[in-house]
Amino acid sequence: MLHTNFRLLGFTAIFLLCVTSCTPAGPSTPSAPSPPAKPTHSVPVSATPPALKRKLTPFEQSLMREPGSLHGSSFNEADLRRHLDTIALAQPASATYQQLLQWLHEDYRPLVIETANFPVDIHTLQPKPTEDLRLEKRTHFAILLDASGSMAEKIDSNTKMHSAKRAISSFVSKLPNSITISLRVYGHKGSSKVADKALSCQSTEAIVRATGYEAASFAKALNTVNPTGWTPIATALEAMEQDIPSHAEEVHLYLVSDGEETCGGNPVQVMARLRQQAIRPQVHIIGFRVDNQGQKALKQMAAAGAGTFTYVDSAKELNRFLENESRRLMQEWLRWGQAAGSETLQLRQQKLSDVDRLFRAWKSTSDREEAHLKAALRYLQDAHYSTKELNTLAQLIHQRTQQLASYRTNTRRSLQEAIKKNGWKTWNGIWDEGTDQIKDQWNHKEK
Structure with a gap:
C-alpha cells in the first residue's frame, strides 16, 4: 500500500560508510519488528555529547x-505498516507526528557534528624561511646621497x-644582517x-x-649632513x-639625486667603466x-x-x-609568498567543495526522511485516519521539511561566506606576514 522514494539510497550507502568511523554503528535490522514505542512529545538527546567547536542551535x-x-537502511515498508496499524484513527496529529519521528527520524548526528566542527579557517602549510636566512652571496649595498643645495627644497612641509x-x-633597517652598507654623500x-x-x-x-x-650610528652620521653645494x-x-x-661578491648601488652633474664631470663615462670592473x-x-x-x-x-x-x-x-x-631583494620570502598564496586559494576552493559535499549529504538524508514520512501519511489516509488530524499531520511534516531546507540553505551560505572571507584574509595577509617576519628575524640591529 505504501510507496517509498528510494532515489537516493545509493548515495546513502556511500555516506554511511563515510560516517562509520566517527559514529557508533547503527543497530542491525531485526528479524521481527519491535513493538512500537508509546507516543511522546519529548526529544531524547544523546547521553554523551561529542566535543564541539561551537554551541549547537x-x-x-x-536533531x-x-x-x-x-x-x-533499517526502513522496511511492511514493518512501517505494522507500526502504523497500532495508531488510533482518532489520535491527535501532534502525538502521531512524534510517534512517526520515533520510528523514522534519520540519524543526523554525524551531519550536525561535522557542520558544527567544520573548519572554516585557512592556513597555508608552506614552510616559511628560517631565521638563518641569508642572501646567497656576500653582498654590499653602496648608497650615494645628493647633498647639493637643491636638496633643501621643501616638499610637503619637509625638505x-x-x-x-x-x-x-x-x-x-630592513636589509639582512649579513650584508655590509656604505653611505656616501657628495656636494655637502x-x-x-x-x-x-x-x-x-x-x-x-x-x-x-x-x-x-x-641604527644609532647610522642616524648620527646622517644628521651631520646638510644640503648646501x-x-x-x-x-x-x-x-x-x-x-x-x-x-664582497655582489654590489647594489643606489644613487639618490634631484639633479644632474653640475661640476663638469662625466658620470656616464664613470658608470660605464664601473660596469667593466670585476x-x-x-x-x-x-x-x-x-x-626633464x-x-x-x-x-x-x-x-x-x-x-x-x-x-x-x-x-x-x-x-x-x-x-x-x-x-x-628578499627572494626567499617572495617564493614563499607565491607558494603560500597559491596553496591558500587551493585550500579555499577545497573547503568550498567540502561544504557542497556536506550539504548534499544533508539533503540526501532529509529527503529520505521526508519520503518515509509522506509514505506513512499516505498509508494513514488509506486507513481512514481522521481527515482533520490528517491535514494537521501533513502540515507538521511540511513544516519540518521547510525547516530542514531553511537550515541547509542558511548554514551552507554561512560556512561559504566564512571560508571565502578567511581565504582572502589569509591570502592578503601573506605579504604582510613576510614583511613582519623579515623585521623580526633579520633586523635585530639595535641589540
Missing part, C-alpha cells in the same frame, strides 16, 4: 536524538634631504655660490664605511669604489623630483650601468620605491 540539538528504529634621510634609514661642503664651486665639487665623503647596520656625481662614483669591501654593481638611480633635463642625464647614467632609473615626485613615492626594493 536549538534546532541542531533537536541530535537517537535515530528512529526504521531510519535509513627633500629630510625625506631622503628618512627613506634611506627605513630601507637599510661649501655652498651653491660660484665662489665655493671648487670646494663643493671636490666634496664627497663616506659617512658610513662598509659596516653592518646599527654643487653636484659632483662623477667624483662620488669614482670614490665609491673605495667603499666596497674586498670580500664586480659589476647592480645600479639603481632614483631621480627625486628632477626636471636632469631626468635625461640620470637615465643615461642608468643605461651606462645597465641599471634602472626611477622618478619619484614625493617623499611617499621615494619611501614606496625603497620599500619595494627591500622586498624585491
Whole structure:
C-alpha cells in the first residue's frame, strides 16, 4: 500500500560508510519488528555529547536524538505498516507526528557534528624561511646621497634631504644582517655660490664605511649632513669604489639625486667603466623630483650601468620605491609568498567543495526522511485516519521539511561566506606576514 522514494539510497550507502568511523554503528535490522514505542512529545538527546567547536542551535540539538528504529537502511515498508496499524484513527496529529519521528527520524548526528566542527579557517602549510636566512652571496649595498643645495627644497612641509634621510634609514633597517652598507654623500661642503664651486665639487665623503647596520650610528652620521653645494656625481662614483669591501661578491648601488652633474664631470663615462670592473654593481638611480633635463642625464647614467632609473615626485613615492626594493631583494620570502598564496586559494576552493559535499549529504538524508514520512501519511489516509488530524499531520511534516531546507540553505551560505572571507584574509595577509617576519628575524640591529 505504501510507496517509498528510494532515489537516493545509493548515495546513502556511500555516506554511511563515510560516517562509520566517527559514529557508533547503527543497530542491525531485526528479524521481527519491535513493538512500537508509546507516543511522546519529548526529544531524547544523546547521553554523551561529542566535543564541539561551537554551541549547537536549538534546532541542531533537536536533531541530535537517537535515530528512529526504521531510519535509513533499517526502513522496511511492511514493518512501517505494522507500526502504523497500532495508531488510533482518532489520535491527535501532534502525538502521531512524534510517534512517526520515533520510528523514522534519520540519524543526523554525524551531519550536525561535522557542520558544527567544520573548519572554516585557512592556513597555508608552506614552510616559511628560517631565521638563518641569508642572501646567497656576500653582498654590499653602496648608497650615494645628493647633498647639493637643491636638496633643501621643501616638499610637503619637509625638505627633500629630510625625506631622503628618512627613506634611506627605513630601507637599510630592513636589509639582512649579513650584508655590509656604505653611505656616501657628495656636494655637502661649501655652498651653491660660484665662489665655493671648487670646494663643493671636490666634496664627497663616506659617512658610513662598509659596516653592518646599527641604527644609532647610522642616524648620527646622517644628521651631520646638510644640503648646501654643487653636484659632483662623477667624483662620488669614482670614490665609491673605495667603499666596497674586498670580500664582497655582489654590489647594489643606489644613487639618490634631484639633479644632474653640475661640476663638469662625466658620470656616464664613470658608470660605464664601473660596469667593466670585476664586480659589476647592480645600479639603481632614483631621480627625486628632477626636471626633464636632469631626468635625461640620470637615465643615461642608468643605461651606462645597465641599471634602472626611477622618478619619484614625493617623499611617499621615494619611501614606496625603497620599500619595494627591500622586498624585491628578499627572494626567499617572495617564493614563499607565491607558494603560500597559491596553496591558500587551493585550500579555499577545497573547503568550498567540502561544504557542497556536506550539504548534499544533508539533503540526501532529509529527503529520505521526508519520503518515509509522506509514505506513512499516505498509508494513514488509506486507513481512514481522521481527515482533520490528517491535514494537521501533513502540515507538521511540511513544516519540518521547510525547516530542514531553511537550515541547509542558511548554514551552507554561512560556512561559504566564512571560508571565502578567511581565504582572502589569509591570502592578503601573506605579504604582510613576510614583511613582519623579515623585521623580526633579520633586523635585530639595535641589540
